[in-house]
Amino acid sequence: MQNLSTNARVSDLVRESPGRTRVLEQFGIDYCCSGTRTLADACTGKHISPENVLSALCDYDRTADLDVIDWNQAPLGRLIDHILEDHHIYLREELPRIESLFQKVIAAHGNKYPEIIECADVYVDLRYELECHMMKEEQALFPAIRRVQNWTPSMAAGRSAIGIGESIAVMELEHTRAGRAINDMHRITGGWKIPDSACPTHCSLLEALARLERSLHEHISEENNILFPRALELGDSEYDGGAGD
Numbered sequence: 318m319q320n321l322s323t324n325a326r327v328s329d330l331v332r333e334s335p336g337r338t339r340v341l342e343q344f345g346i347d348y349c350c351s352g353t354r355t356l357a358d359a360c361t362g363k364h365i366s367p368e369n370v371l372s373a374l375c376d377y378d379r380t381a382d383l384d385v386i387d388w389n390q391a392p393l394g395r396l397i398d399h400i401l402e403d404h405h406i407y408l409r410e411e412l413p414r415i416e417s418l419f420q421k422v423i424a425a426h427g428n429k430y431p432e433i434i435e436c437a438d439v440y441v442d443l444r445y446e447l448e449c450h451m452m453k454e455e456q457a458l459f460p461a462i463r464r465v466q467n468w469t470p471s472m473a474a475g476r477s478a479i480g481i482g483e484s485i486a487v488m489e490l491e492h493t494r495a496g497r498a499i500n501d502m503h504r505i506t507g508g509w510k511i512p513d514s515a516c517p518t519h520c521s522l523l524e525a526l527a528r529l530e531r532s533l534h535e536h537i538s539e540e541n542n543i544l545f546p547r548a549l550e551l552g553d554s555e556y557d558g559g560a561g562d
Contacts, residue, residue: 321374323357323367330356330374332542335388338535340373349496349537388543393466393551396544397459404536405451411529412444418522426519430512433519436505436526443498450491458484462548485545492537499530 321330330337331348341348346359360367388396419437427434461481503509509527511520 321371321378323360323371324355327354327356327359328538328542331538332389332546334378335539335543337374337377338538340370340377342531342534343373344370346370347496347500347534349492349534349541388539389547393544393547394463396539396547397462400536400539400544401455401459404532404539405455407532408447408451408536411525412447415522415525415529416440416444418518418525422516422519422522426516430519432505432507433522436502439498439501439505440526443495443502446491446498447495450488450495453484454488458488462544465548465551482549485549489541489545492541495533496537499533502526503530 327341327346327348331341338348344360344365345363346356354362356370357367360370386399388399419433419440422430422433423437458481461484465481506523506526509523509530511523515523
């Protein structure tokens with residue numbers, strides 16, 4: 318592994334060791350949509366000590382589970398399967414449930430908690446975008462990446478990965494919008510803070526949103542920082558006549 322440094326890009330730190338996201342989450346550092354910043358810049362934006370974060374990352378590296386799958390080395394098809402099975406299935410099950418919780422809390426306590434109504438407006442748009450986003454990945458982008466991975470040099474002759482690059486650019490833009498939406502909801506709710514008088518449904522809603530935030534950060538990071546760069550590198554190497562993975 319590279320030497321940890323506050324001058325390293327957050328996305329590079331995560332790509333090298335995805336488990337480091339656990340540490341970054343604890344400090345509230347965005348490692349998916351804003352991962353191109355250096356660790357120092359990310360810490361400055363959060364008004365936290367870069368040295369404290371660096372120390373925590375070093376501690377994690379010393380105790381990291383060696384059995385964790387290295388998605389930088391695993392076949393791209395296996396990484397795609399993981400994203401589909403661990404993230405897309407979760408979203409398809411959880412997004413409708415969260416919307417139902419919003420509806421129940423607003424119906425019973427909307428006048429008392431206007432911030433929940435504001436948060437729900439953001440959520441409805443987020444849910445629609447995520448569902449459309451997953452459909453585009455499943456029906457177009459992911460199959461295209463699988464095909465590129467299976468190209469031989471002779472098959473790659475005369476082909477390019479431009480189409481994949483354009484699709485990835487769109488997906489990254491949609492990731493940025495999703496990240497902004499979850500950040501907006503985090504702000505509106507005061508960091509998913511549960512009011513003292515909140516009912517059980519209200520508590521469940523905020524806990525579900527906090528989990529959704531963590532899952533989306535991990536999901537987007539695995540695509541932006543690992544899957545997409547590897548797919549683009551593979552496409553370029555195949556098009557240039559290089560050997561595949």
